[in-house]
Amino acid sequence: MIEVARLADVGTMTVSRVLNSSVHVSAETARRVHEAIERLGYRPNEMARGLRGAKSKSIGLIVPSLTDPFFAICAHNVNAVAQSKGYSTIITTSNENPDTEFSEAEWMLQKHVEGLVLCPSVGRNSRFSDKIFQRIPIISFDRPLQGSRFSSVVVDNHVGAKLGTQHLIEHGHKRILFLGDRPDLFTIRTRHQGYRRALLDAGLKTGECLDCDSEDLVFKYVKTALAGKNPPTAFFSGNNRISRYLFRALRNLGVRVPTDIATVGFDDFDMADMMQPPLTVIRQPVEALGKTAAEALFNQFKAKAEDWPAKGSRITLKVELVLRSSCGCTQDAPKVIKP
Amino acid sequence: MIEVARLADVGTMTVSRVLNSSVHVSAETARRVHEAIERLGYRPNEMARGLRGAKSKSIGLIVPSLTDPFFAICAHNVNAVAQSKGYSTIITTSNENPDTEFSEAEWMLQKHVEGLVLCPSVGRNSRFSDKIFQRIPIISFDRPLQGSRFSSVVVDNHVGAKLGTQHLIEHGHKRILFLGDRPDLFTIRTRHQGYRRALLDAGLKTGECLDCDSEDLVFKYVKTALAGKNPPTAFFSGNNRISRYLFRALRNLGVRVPTDIATVGFDDFDMADMMQPPLTVIRQPVEALGKTAAEALFNQFKAKAEDWPAKGSRITLKVELVLRSSCGCTQDAPKVIKP
DNA sequence: CTGAAAGCGCTAACAG
DNA sequence: CTGTTAGCGCTTTCAG
Numbered sequence: 101m102i103e104v105a106r107l108a109d110v111g112t113m114t115v116s117r118v119l120n121s122s123v124h125v126s127a128e129t130a131r132r133v134h135e136a137i138e139r140l141g142y143r144p145n146e147m148a149r150g151l152r153g154a155k156s157k158s159i160g161l162i163v164p165s166l167t168d169p170f171f172a173i174c175a176h177n178v179n180a181v182a183q184s185k186g187y188s189t190i191i192t193t194s195n196e197n198p199d200t201e202f203s204e205a206e207w208m209l210q211k212h213v214e215g216l217v218l219c220p221s222v223g224r225n226s227r228f229s230d231k232i233f234q235r236i237p238i239i240s241f242d243r244p245l246q247g248s249r250f251s252s253v254v255v256d257n258h259v260g261a262k263l264g265t266q267h268l269i270e271h272g273h274k275r276i277l278f279l280g281d282r283p284d285l286f287t288i289r290t291r292h293q294g295y296r297r298a299l300l301d302a303g304l305k306t307g308e309c310l311d312c313d314s315e316d317l318v319f320k321y322v323k324t325a326l327a328g329k330n331p332p333t334a335f336f337s338g339n340n341r342i343s344r345y346l347f348r349a350l351r352n353l354g355v356r357v358p359t360d361i362a363t364v365g366f367d368d369f370d371m372a373d374m375m376q377p378p379l380t381v382i383r384q385p386v387e388a389l390g391k392t393a394a395e396a397l398f399n400q401f402k403a404k405a406e407d408w409p410a411k412g413s414r415i416t417l418k419v420e421l422v423l424r425s426s427c428g429c430t431q432d433a434p435k436v437i438k439p
Numbered sequence: 440m441i442e443v444a445r446l447a448d449v450g451t452m453t454v455s456r457v458l459n460s461s462v463h464v465s466a467e468t469a470r471r472v473h474e475a476i477e478r479l480g481y482r483p484n485e486m487a488r489g490l491r492g493a494k495s496k497s498i499g500l501i502v503p504s505l506t507d508p509f510f511a512i513c514a515h516n517v518n519a520v521a522q523s524k525g526y527s528t529i530i531t532t533s534n535e536n537p538d539t540e541f542s543e544a545e546w547m548l549q550k551h552v553e554g555l556v557l558c559p560s561v562g563r564n565s566r567f568s569d570k571i572f573q574r575i576p577i578i579s580f581d582r583p584l585q586g587s588r589f590s591s592v593v594v595d596n597h598v599g600a601k602l603g604t605q606h607l608i609e610h611g612h613k614r615i616l617f618l619g620d621r622p623d624l625f626t627i628r629t630r631h632q633g634y635r636r637a638l639l640d641a642g643l644k645t646g647e648c649l650d651c652d653s654e655d656l657v658f659k660y661v662k663t664a665l666a667g668k669n670p671p672t673a674f675f676s677g678n679n680r681i682s683r684y685l686f687r688a689l690r691n692l693g694v695r696v697p698t699d700i701a702t703v704g705f706d707d708f709d710m711a712d713m714m715q716p717p718l719t720v721i722r723q724p725v726e727a728l729g730k731t732a733a734e735a736l737f738n739q740f741k742a743k744a745e746d747w748p749a750k751g752s753r754i755t756l757k758v759e760l761v762l763r764s765s766c767g768c769t770q771d772a773p774k775v776i777k778p
Numbered sequence: 779c780t781g782a783a784a785g786c787g788c789t790a791a792c793a794g
Numbered sequence: 795c796t797g798t799t800a801g802c803g804c805t806t807t808c809a810g
Contacts, residue, residue, distance in 0.1 A: 101803065111781045116805060126779065141570060146549045147489040148803035151786050156486065158529070158550070165515060169709075172511035176504060179532055183543075188550060190497070191530045193518055204522070210485045211497070211527060231480060347713060370508075374686060376715035440787065450797045455789055465795060487787035490802050 101144070107136035119144060150212055158188040159397060160208035162218035164196045170340060170367060170386060171219065174241065177390030178217050185398055187214075198223030209236070215397045217390075220245050222284045237400035237408070241393035243286040244414065251400075251412035253393045257287055257366075259439045260382040260419035261294030264364040265336055267380070267421060267437075269302050271362060271428040273334040276307070277325055279318060279346060280338035283309040288338045291366050295336050309338070318345035323353060326361075333361060334427075340367040347375060358428040368422060373434065378424035383436075385417050392417065440483070446475035458483060489551055497527040498736060499547035501557035503535045509679060509706060509725060510558065513580065516729030517556050524737055526553075535621075537562030548575070554736045556729075559584050561623045576739035576747070580732035582625040583753065590739075590751035592732045596626055596705075598778045599721040599758035600633030603703040604675055606719070606760060606776075608641050610701060610767040612673040615646070616664060618657060618685060619677035622648040627677045630705050634675050648677070657684035662692060665700075672700060673766075679706040686714060697767040707761060712773065717763035722775075724756050731756065 105112045110129060117123050118133040125133075136142070150156040161178050163171040179189045190208055194201035198221045205216060205228070215237040220228075228238065229247045238245065244252040268276050278295045280288035292309040299306045312318045325332055337343040343365030347357075355361050357377055365372075368383040392415060400408065421437040423429045444451045449468060456464050457472040464472075475481070489495040500517050502510040518528045529547055533540035537560045544555060544567070554576040559567075567577065568586045577584070583591040607615050617634045619627035631648040638645040651657045664671055676682040682704030686696075694700050696716055704711075707722040731754060739747065760776040762768045 112803090113781060113805080114779090117780085120805085122805090124779070129780085143545065143549050143571065145490070145551065145803050147486050147495065147551050148786090149805080150486040151484070151490050151788090151802090152804045152806080153786085166505070166511045166518070167515050169508050169511065172505045172508065172514075175511075175530075176506050176532065179505070179530060183531060188529050188531065188546065190527050191514075191518060192522060192527065193515065206482065207527065210482050212484065212486050232482065344710060344713075347710075351713060371683060371686075371710050371714070374683075374690060374714065375710070451787090452789075452798080453796060456796085459789085461789090463795070468796085484787050487802090488789080490786090490804090491788045491790085492802085 101142065104133065104136045104140055104142045107140065108132040156212040156214055157186065158190055158211070158213050159394075160205070160211075160213040160216045160218075161189050161191045162194055162201055162204060162208075162216070162220075163191070164219060164221060165193050166191075168341065169369060173386045174219070174390035174393075177387050178394040181391055181394035181398065194218075194221050196221045202227050206232070209233070215239070215401065217241065217393050217397055218245075219243060222282065222286075235405070237397055239393045239397045239400070241389050245412075248411045249408075251396055251414065253389060253396060253415045253417065254286075255384040255389065255417045256419050256439070257290035258294040258297070260384065260421070261291035261336065261366060262298045263294075263419075263421050263437070263439050264366070264380075264382050265295045265298035266302075267423070267427055268334045268336065268362060268364055269298060269304065271334075273362060274304055275330065275332040276304075276334040276336060277332040278307055278309050278336050278338065279312060279321070279342050280309045281311070281313045281342055283311050287366075291338050307332075312342070312345075315345045315348065318342060319349040319352070322346065322349045326353065326355065335361060335363045337363065337365040340365065340369040340372075343367070343369070343372070343379065343381070347379070357426050362428045363426045364421075373424060375426075377426050378434070380424045380427035380429065381422050382419050383422045384419045388417055440481065443472065443475045443479055443481045446479065447471040495551040495553055496525065497529055497550070497552050498733075499544065499550075499552040499555045499557075500528050500530045501533055501540055501543060501547075501555070502530070503558060503560060504532050505530075507680065508708060512725045513558070513729035513732075516726050517733040520730055520733035520737065533560050535560045541566050545571070548572070554578070554740065556580065556732050556736055557584075558582060561621065561625075574744070576736055578732050578736045578739070580728050584751075587750045588747075590735055590753065592728060592735060592754045592756065593625075594723040594728065594756045595758050595778070596629035597633040597636070599723070599760070600630035600675065600705060601637045602633075602758075602760050602776070602778050603705065603719075603721050604634045604637035605641075606762070606766055607673045607675065607701060607703055608637060608643065610673075612701060613643055614669065614671040615643075615673040615675060616671040617646055617648050617675050617677065618651060618660070618681050619648045620650070620652045620681055622650050626705075630677050646671075651681070651684075654684045654687065657681060658688040658691065661685065661688045665692065665694065674700060674702045676702065676704040679704065679708040679711075682706070682708070682711070682718065682720070686718070696765050701767045702765045703760075712763060714765075716765050717773070719763045719766035719768065720761050721758050722761045723758045727756055 166172045182189045192204045219242045240252040296306045312321045337346045364380045366382045368381045372379040423435040521528045531543045558581045579591040635645045676685045703719045705721045707720045711718040762774040
């Protein structure tokens with residue numbers, strides 16, 4: 101920077117001002133500075149900028165995994181927003197481990213990210229109330245964060261699951277089972293409640309939220325359930341991973357869908373429409389989830405820390421039922437039902 | 440830091456030394472420092488550290504998109520390696536736009552990332568030879584980077600495509616068409632060459648690499664090809680996106696696979712085994728691609744800049760043919776063929 | 779409109 | 795083993 105100043109025959113402050121266009125600089129001087137920058141290929145050191153001004157121009161993003169297309173798409177959209185605002189995204193995965201999540205979050209704070217977007221793992225995430233996390237805005241998505249300070253963006257899990265279950269009931273099903281991977285997850289828990297509500301309202305018997313976190317467990321559980329007396333006639337799967345496991349299990353068991361067993365799953369996924377039969381699902385706005393969360397973060401940047409609401413807000417995005425064939429419907433084009 | 444030093448009744452240097460365990464500090468002093476750190480909840484400012492020592496403890500990662508599961512999985516594995524080394528990952532997407540890619544890379548350099556892992560977009564990426572990029576290690580994956588300085592990790596595209604095409608030929612197909620999204624992409628181009636090689640070796644006629652970047656184009660192209668005189672009896676699709684588009688097109692056109700048309704695609708994807716019929720694919724080691732690239736980067740960190748090889752190396756990962764049914768094979772379990 | 783001085787938080791280099 | 799000094803590259807503040 102000193103070299104640029106020397107070459108343009110100005111002070112370093114003038115260079116800084118040209119770079120930040122903070123105060124007006126005479127056109128001629130500005131031109132000389134720009135030329136010098138060009139000639140020297142000078143680029144400001146963001147670390148030094150950050151150190152001085154406490155603005156790192158970066159946000160942190162924590163997701164359980166990028167292997168799951170759901171989170172990958174969310175991450176894509178969070179980054180897209182950050183990019184459009186001239187921010188960089190420091191990303192990391194927690195693998196659903198709250199300890200990893202917490203230490204990664206701390207590490208991001210040390211890097212002075214200006215804000216955090218995360219999909220919190222289940223567990224003691226009350227630690228985010230620590231003093232150090234008071235200084236920056238934090239937005240959670242998909243699952244809310246304990247501690248009311250934080251805003252979150254979620255989808256209408258209860259309504260969606262209820263809608264899907266009701267549809268199964270309309271098809272005449274009376275014994276419907278709910279498959280979830282982790283009953284302690286906010287999303288799964290809320291969807292299970294929606295499922296229960298629908299069944300209860302119809303005067304039917306509800307099932308527990310089955311804890312089948314691996315493909316093997318889904319297989320075993322489904323097999324056991326079907327072999328029992330009074331077997332279910334339909335399954336509701338709690339997320340796209342379980343839906344895929346369920347599809348495999350049913351196929352490998354030689355069960356015909358929807359003739360023998362009908363299914364509805366929460367969360368659409370690529371090629372769900374191309375399965376045999378095409379899968380009926382509750383579609384959630386995955387792109388909007390990431391986008392909205394990031395936008396909420398940048399909105400909070402505008403306000404001063406002392407103006408932050410003591411209670412975080414919650415934004416709930418709408419879902420819809422996409423009728424294909426696994427539920428028992430027969431039609432050429434999928435039909436979309438909004439709650 | 441000064442506060443910690445004061446509380447522990449030592450100098451700031453001692454605090455620094457305890458933090459970095461660089462020089463030996465007496466056990467008693469260290470204990471007092473740790474206690475002070477604990478009491479004050481002190482965390483070092485990584486920006487200041489970086490400014491002083493030029494070590495940002497972060498790497499940059501540029502992928503075309505996180506919407507594509509292929510890149511998402513690569514990104515996941517790059518980050519996993521970085522995390523294990525105590526580094527953070529600054530991620531960004533280029534959307535296959537070389538200008539975005541370049542400006543994002545420059546931006547990362549200003550942030551003083553210590554290295555860069557990227558899947559380069561097609562275009563004038565010779566700009567990475569700029570002086571500013573000389574100072575840090577850069578590894579590309581999936582596609583090599585112009586300019587021999589850079590190392591890259593790729594898969595055996597030629598061998599894989601040849602193997603898949605040969606398999607189709609063994610099934611008796613004589614008119615096989617190649618579907619790619621962007622013929623200028625290294626991967627697509629090389630796979631097309633492998634396809635040609637197989638056909639040429641068998642004395643059969645080869646087709647151009649069709650440039651169908653959208654689902655619509657795949658549909659139109661397939662429809663046109665099938666309606667022509669002397670229609671193809673098989674398709675080879677250049678990547679998982681095209682494979683999915685092709686599957687949809689064939690289904691919507693009412694074409695039976697593999698009876699009317701056989702297919703083989705490059706790159707396996709989730710649920711490819713659950714399609715009707717299950718898809719025969721060339722499987723590439725996606726996880727290893729990201730992992731290997733990141734590891735290569737960290738290896739280069741160990742060497743001094745002047746020891747970097749003038750010519751980058753190229754690591755080629757093996758692929759395999761996974762025989763399911765879309766090629767015309769009939770078997771219960773998929774069969775894996777290594778070249 | 780422009781420049782000089784001071785200092786952000788840390789650590790390399792040198793003393794003690 | 796521990797403290798002092800200086801300075802990384804920038805911007806805020808205060809003078810011209």
